[in-house]
Amino acid sequence: LSCKVLSSVVTPCYCFVSPQIRVKPDNTGVVTDGVKHSMNPFCEIAVEEAVKLKEKKLIKEVVAVSCGPQQSQETIRTALAMGADRGIHVDVSGKDYENLGPLQVSKILAALAKQEDAQLILLGKQAIDDDCNQTGQMTAALLDWPQGTFASEVSLEGDKINLVREIDGGLEHIKINTPAVITADLRLNTPRYATLPNIMKAKKKKIVTVKPADLGVDVTSRLEVLKVEEPPQRQAGMKVETVEDLVVKLKEAGRV
Amino acid sequence: HLVPVFCLAAHRCARLLQKIKTEHATPQLYTALHRRACSTVSTPRITTHYTIHPRDKDPRWEGVEMERFADEADVVIVGGGPAGLAAAIRLKQLANKHEKELRVCLVEKAPQIGAHTLSGACLEPSALTELIPDWKERGAPLNTPVTEDVFSILTEKYRIPVPILPGLPMQNHGNYIVRMGNLVRWLGEQAEELGVELYPGYAAAEVLFHEDGSVKGIATNDVGIAKDGSPKDIFERGMELHAKVTLFGEGCHGHLAKQLYNKFNLRENCEPQTYAIGLKELWMIDEKKWRPGRVEHSVGWPLDRNTYGGSFLYHLNEGEPLVALGFVVGLDYTNPYLSPFREFQRWKHHPFVAPTLEGGQRIAYGARALNEGGCQSIPKLTFPGGLLIGCSPGFMNVPKIKGTHTAMKSGMLAAEAIFPKLTAETLDSETAGLHVPEYAENLKNSWVWKELYAVRNIRPSFHNYFGLYGGMIYTGIFYWIFRGKEPWTLKHCGTDANQLKPAKECTPIEYPKPDGKISFDLLSSVALSGTNHEGDQPPHLTLKDDSIPVARNLGIYDGPEQRFCPAGVYEYVPLDTGNGMRLQINAQNCVHCKTCDIKDPSQNINWVVPEGGGGPAYNGM
Numbered sequence: 001l002s003c004k005v006l007s008s009v010v011t012p013c014y015c016f017v018s019p020q021i022r023v024k025p026d027n028t029g030v031v032t033d034g035v036k037h038s039m040n041p042f043c044e045i046a047v048e049e050a051v052k053l054k055e056k057k058l059i060k061e062v063v064a065v066s067c068g069p070q071q072s073q074e075t076i077r078t079a080l081a082m083g084a085d086r087g088i089h090v091d092v093s094g095k096d097y098e099n100l101g102p103l104q105v106s107k108i109l110a111a112l113a114k115q116e117d118a119q120l121i122l123l124g125k126q127a128i129d130d131d132c133n134q135t136g137q138m139t140a141a142l143l144d145w146p147q148g149t150f151a152s153e154v155s156l157e158g159d160k161i162n163l164v165r166e167i168d169g170g171l172e173h174i175k176i177n178t179p180a181v182i183t184a185d186l187r188l189n190t191p192r193y194a195t196l197p198n199i200m201k202a203k204k205k206k207i208v209t210v211k212p213a214d215l216g217v218d219v220t221s222r223l224e225v226l227k228v229e230e231p232p233q234r235q236a237g238m239k240v241e242t243v244e245d246l247v248v249k250l251k252e253a254g255r256v
Numbered sequence: 257h258l259v260p261v262f263c264l265a266a267h268r269c270a271r272l273l274q275k276i277k278t279e280h281a282t283p284q285l286y287t288a289l290h291r292r293a294c295s296t297v298s299t300p301r302i303t304t305h306y307t308i309h310p311r312d313k314d315p316r317w318e319g320v321e322m323e324r325f326a327d328e329a330d331v332v333i334v335g336g337g338p339a340g341l342a343a344a345i346r347l348k349q350l351a352n353k354h355e356k357e358l359r360v361c362l363v364e365k366a367p368q369i370g371a372h373t374l375s376g377a378c379l380e381p382s383a384l385t386e387l388i389p390d391w392k393e394r395g396a397p398l399n400t401p402v403t404e405d406v407f408s409i410l411t412e413k414y415r416i417p418v419p420i421l422p423g424l425p426m427q428n429h430g431n432y433i434v435r436m437g438n439l440v441r442w443l444g445e446q447a448e449e450l451g452v453e454l455y456p457g458y459a460a461a462e463v464l465f466h467e468d469g470s471v472k473g474i475a476t477n478d479v480g481i482a483k484d485g486s487p488k489d490i491f492e493r494g495m496e497l498h499a500k501v502t503l504f505g506e507g508c509h510g511h512l513a514k515q516l517y518n519k520f521n522l523r524e525n526c527e528p529q530t531y532a533i534g535l536k537e538l539w540m541i542d543e544k545k546w547r548p549g550r551v552e553h554s555v556g557w558p559l560d561r562n563t564y565g566g567s568f569l570y571h572l573n574e575g576e577p578l579v580a581l582g583f584v585v586g587l588d589y590t591n592p593y594l595s596p597f598r599e600f601q602r603w604k605h606h607p608f609v610a611p612t613l614e615g616g617q618r619i620a621y622g623a624r625a626l627n628e629g630g631c632q633s634i635p636k637l638t639f640p641g642g643l644l645i646g647c648s649p650g651f652m653n654v655p656k657i658k659g660t661h662t663a664m665k666s667g668m669l670a671a672e673a674i675f676p677k678l679t680a681e682t683l684d685s686e687t688a689g690l691h692v693p694e695y696a697e698n699l700k701n702s703w704v705w706k707e708l709y710a711v712r713n714i715r716p717s718f719h720n721y722f723g724l725y726g727g728m729i730y731t732g733i734f735y736w737i738f739r740g741k742e743p744w745t746l747k748h749c750g751t752d753a754n755q756l757k758p759a760k761e762c763t764p765i766e767y768p769k770p771d772g773k774i775s776f777d778l779l780s781s782v783a784l785s786g787t788n789h790e791g792d793q794p795p796h797l798t799l800k801d802d803s804i805p806v807a808r809n810l811g812i813y814d815g816p817e818q819r820f821c822p823a824g825v826y827e828y829v830p831l832d833t834g835n836g837m838r839l840q841i842n843a844q845n846c847v848h849c850k851t852c853d854i855k856d857p858s859q860n861i862n863w864v865v866p867e868g869g870g871g872p873a874y875n876g877m
Binding site for chain 2: 022025034035036038190192193195196197199200
């Protein structure tokens with residue numbers, strides 16, 4: 001088996017992880033001020049997989065990328081503490097950040113992959129703040145690379161990758177060529193803790209800041225958010241005694 | 257020749273089988289053995305934490321690498337609250353002024369600075385102005401000057417207004433209503449700018465000692481221990497942070513401070529600390545009801561005259577109609593049927609309070625214990641290698657209900673006392689860890705002590721037949737007129753844990769059901785605190801003896817922990833066998849308030865720190 005050396009681009013997504021999200025009074029979005037932000041759980045799994053591949057000496061270097069405001073550098077630090085070698089912070093803040101969606105991020109990642117001559121892009125399958133599940137797929141399309149999404153097992157075989165994907169019907173085994181895009185699903189691995197000594201060492205690792213314009217990417221959104229509102233309050237249910245009552249009630253409500 | 261070979265093979269087989277048996281059977285085997293050893297047969301095992309069941313005797317830990325990575329700093333600060341951050345900032349200010357290099361590391365169990373901070377709060381800006389005179393230009397979140405100050409005695413239906421005469425401790429002129437979590441976060445940013453190394457998400461789990469007994473530093477928590485106490489694949493040891501001097505600013509009733517009190521006998525010449533529990537909610541109210549800058553306090557209903565406590569309601573002015581409100585109950589209450597959470601919920605229905613909340617929406621909830629002991633309960637503050645700062649030793653001015661300004665000042669005084677010693681040409685110390693008794697002397701000569709001394713008798717004056725009213729009369733005469741100069745110092749009544757009367761001597765309290773609009777049930781409140789912990793870890797509410805809760809707490813006191821815990825951690829549930837009850841600890845709900853460690857009548861509960869990053873996710877509380 002030839003052991004081709006790969007460099008990898010991994011993107012930990014900076015998103016908010018909090019159970020108490022409130023809609024802004026003007027219905028334009030959710031309140032993000034002061035809300036705890038941290039690495040997207042699926043991206044943690046992606047970072048862990050990249051670091052594992054590096055530890056097995058199957059890839060040469062792990063680069064962690066995050067797109068967002070200044071604070072996303074903390075997410076990159078966590079990735080560095082887990083074992084990534086260096087970080088790239090794509091600085092997007094303010095209104096641009098609020099409107100940043102999968103298409104813009106994929107364009108950024110595609111540009112970075114070309115710039116860094118990456119052979120493998122590992123991402124989380126979806127971000128838990130927007131649940132889009134689009135970035136990995138779009139990135140592969142922009143680069144015209146094969147994609148292995150919802151990966152629950154990854155193994156490198158020469159210059160190909162064996163993947164097990166979790167799909168509705170069960171588990172799908174595929175073999176794809178490199179360079180490729182892989183998105184991580186829950187059961188791929190259990191991410192290691194970023195221990196304090198590693199956080200301290202991570203402070204010495206490099207993080208480079210670039211702007212989307214430097215990569216030739218326009219981050220204007222193609223989508224306009226019209227309104228954000230809370231889900232409707234759950235209405236009280238009604239109990240009925242007999243099937244006849246049920247039919248009557250359904251007819252009354254115009255459902256039948 | 258066949259026979260010896262056969263024997264060898266059989267021997268190896270047997271040994272392999274034994275190994276498998278140990279590996280797979282060990283968890284249950286250990287538990288069964290241990291169960292027989294330390295609890296009655298009918299008590300299921302509750303506590304699995306290594307502080308109660310040491311790992312060096314535990315076969316599951318054989319061969320696990322326990323070596324810890326260690327690093328050196330000049331000063332390590334435990335706790336990223338107002339005291340810890342003020343100390344860190346002051347140290348770096350001094351270092352920069354005198355052009356010295358100083359490595360200051362601060363560890364904080366919350367996932368980000370400010371996430372475990374909970375306070376009313378009406379801040380007296382004196383200490384902040386001393387620390388950072390240009391706080392306004394730097395954007396400190398003090399946005400709401402107090403404009404109106406209202407004090408009431410409540411009865412079930414009515415309100416008796418009490419004039420706040422100038423000179424009374426609860427007068428708030430010149431103070432600011434703040435969201436303490438935001439102020440602490442801002443202090444964290446100031447500290448980082450000055451070069452302090454902040455490490456949120458890492459809890460100090462252990463104090464380390466030199467051979468001569470002085471404090472060497474701290475070790476952060478281990479990660480990756482399963483709920484049953486065994487190591488997981490991702491087990492990692494915590495890290496050791498060594499320092500010349502360690503500042504302990506864990507806040508009210510810190511768990512490391514508890515160990516230090518015993519180790520260095522720091523409480524031999526002071527009264528036991530007494531406490532209260534404070535519960536708080538943030539509400540977005542109807543704009544028409546919003547009066548920014550208004551401060552309301554009340555005493556009386558729903559508490560009886562012999563139970564210390566009261567309420568607060570502050571109208572913030574940060575661009576939206578937000579009010580911070582809450583309820584404080586002294587933990588020296590005697591009735592085990594009292595539930596501070598439910599007293600809080602029913603207070604909100606009072607005709608003076610409910611109108612403000614009608615049409616509003618509750619957006620946050622939390623709780624924390626606070627100190628009430630005053631200067632009688634302050635322990636010895638220094639020991640070789642370390643100092644105690646902030647609410648941990650306890651500098652709260654109880655009648656003012658303010659402790660942040662004194663906590664910050666104590667942090668600053670600590671920094672000023674240790675700086676010359678750290679940067680002296682020769683390290684002049686008898687012990688490997690620096691002893692800095694100058695800190696305690698400087699504190700005694702500062703305005704902190706003067707302020708606490710003047711109000712020292714107000715809280716203890718409530719322990720009389722007339723309770724609340726006796727206390728108010730005492731305050732009126734001796735504080736307002738005589739400014740606390742009376743020559744005597746009243747004592748407290750003993751520890752809070754000893755105050756509970758047995759359940760059969762007390763009457764259960766009939767609390768109204770929550771209406772879901774103004775008052776709420778416990779579990780939906782806990783959900784609002786955003787608290788969470790890694791589920792697969794040993795419960796951090798450890799019991800010294802697993803059989804005591806049912807035997808004593810439930811048997812004599814009807815399980816008061818079910819009522820005083822503001823997060824629903826403790827539940828007595830029927831045993832699977834059907835006869836008898838067992839204590840269920842829902843450790844994931846814990847909001848780190850420390851009330852259980854304080855009020856457990858058997859003093860059997862020992863709160864230790866869970867994996868760092870766990871706990872509430874307060875946002876500007």
